[in-house]
Amino acid sequence: MENGVVAAIGQDDALSALLRQFEASADASIHYRQEAELARDYNDGEQWTPNERATLKKRKQPCITDNRISDKVQYLLGLERKTRTDPKAYPRTPQDEGSAEAATDAIRYVFDCNDFQQVRSAVFENMLVEGVGAAEVVRDGKKDKIRKIRWDRFYADPHSMELDYSDALYLGVIAWFDDTRLMQLYPAKRAEIEGCMSDAQRTYVDTFDDKPQAKRYFDVKRRRIQVFEHYYWQGQWMRAVFMKGTFLE
Numbered sequence: 001m002e003n004g005v006v007a008a009i010g011q012d013d014a015l016s017a018l019l020r021q022f023e024a025s026a027d028a029s030i031h032y033r034q035e036a037e038l039a040r041d042y043n044d045g046e047q048w049t050p051n052e053r054a055t056l057k058k059r060k061q062p063c064i065t066d067n068r069i070s071d072k073v074q075y076l077l078g079l080e081r082k083t084r085t086d087p088k089a090y091p092r093t094p095q096d097e098g099s100a101e102a103a104t105d106a107i108r109y110v111f112d113c114n115d116f117q118q119v120r121s122a123v124f125e126n127m128l129v130e131g132v133g134a135a136e137v138v139r140d141g142k143k144d145k146i147r148k149i150r151w152d153r154f155y156a157d158p159h160s161m162e163l164d165y166s167d168a169l170y171l172g173v174i175a176w177f178d179d180t181r182l183m184q185l186y187p188a189k190r191a192e193i194e195g196c197m198s199d200a201q202r203t204y205v206d207t208f209d210d211k212p213q214a215k216r217y218f219d220v221k222r223r224r225i226q227v228f229e230h231y232y233w234q235g236q237w238m239r240a241v242f243m244k245g246t247f248l249e
Contacts (some may be wrong), residue, residue, distance in 0.1 A: 003158070011247060014240075014247075015242055015245075015247060018170075018228070018230050018232065018242065019174075019242075020238060020246060021157070021170050021232065022155060022172060022228060022229070022230070024158060025155040025158050025170075025172075025231040026155065027158075028158035029155070029158065032131070033152065035131075036129075036130035036131055036132075036151065036152070037152075039129050039130060039131070040129055040130060043067075043069050043070050043129045044070070045065050045067045045070065047065050047067070047069075048063050048065070052192060064070075064091065073125065073128050076123060076128055077125060077128070080121070080124055081117075084117075086108060087104065087107045087108060088104050089101075089103035089104045089107065110144055110146070111146075113143070114144075114145055119135055119146050119148045120135075122148050123135050123146055123148060126150075126151040126244055130151040131151075131154075132151050132154065133146075133149060133151060134149040134151070134154040135148050136149060136173075153173055153174045153175065154171075154172075154173060155171070155172050155173075155174065156168050156170070156171050156172070157169045157170050157171070169232060169233045170230065170231060170233065171230075171231050171232075172228055172229060172230040172231065172234035173228070173229045174226060174228060175226075175227045175229065176224045176225070176227070177224065177225050178222075178223060178225055179193060179194075179197050179223045179224070179225055180219070180223075182225055182227065185248075186248050186249075189246060189248055192245065193225070193243070193246070195245070196218070196243060196245035196246065197218065197220075197223065197225065200217070200218035217243065218244070222246075225243050226239075226243065226244070227241065227242070227243050227248065228242055228243070229241050230242065
């Protein structure tokens with residue numbers, strides 16, 4: 001990773017600093033993530049508590065749910081699809097009309113190649129249900145691709161005040177990888193990955209969680225590792241890919 005932070009304070013300190021940024025985001029969003037999961041359950045029709053279900057079962061009554069929440073979400077999704085418009089670039093001067101048309105064609109071509117209409121609907125649904133939706137444009141070879149980010153894999157600067165996080169000092173995406181797959185992607189980091197996994201096994205405390213927690217960096221039972229794709233402001237936007245223990249990029 002080539003940036004001023006690493007050159008100035010060393011990779012270990014830089015890694016610790018970036019991990020602290022993620023941890024600050026995770027700590028500040030615990031309550032939100034709990035509410036977001038509850039909102040998704042309500043949207044999916046899971047609106048009864050275990051105690052309520054037990055009470056109804058004792059009475060030999062069915063759990064009947066008239067899911068108005070899902071109906072409202074589907075209505076708003078349909079309204080968004082009905083009222084959306086195609087992107088268009090406008091010229092600053094009459095001489096720029098040809099350039100504006102070329103820019104419009106280029107943008108629409110990228111959207112068409114990436115099924116952008118499907119992506120924006122999926123992101124909008126996350127905004128309606130969980131409260132936040134995210135997508136990013138990534139360069140894959142010579143092509144730009146629009147990638148949807150799951151709401152529970154996205155994290156951001158908790159001190160950001162703008163709805164679109166335009167004032168955030170860092171943003172990131174979490175991914176989980178099998179250790180063998182991660183070593184295939186980063187063969188030069190094989191020793192560091194194996195070492196981190198061995199350290200995790202020695203310090204592992206069993207839990208009954210069905211899915212990995214936000215700050216659980218390793219899933220020892222399934223040999224999975226949490227990887228961060230982290231963007232942060234350091235005079236300019238920088239990018240780092242890392243796991244707990246080592247930089248990958």
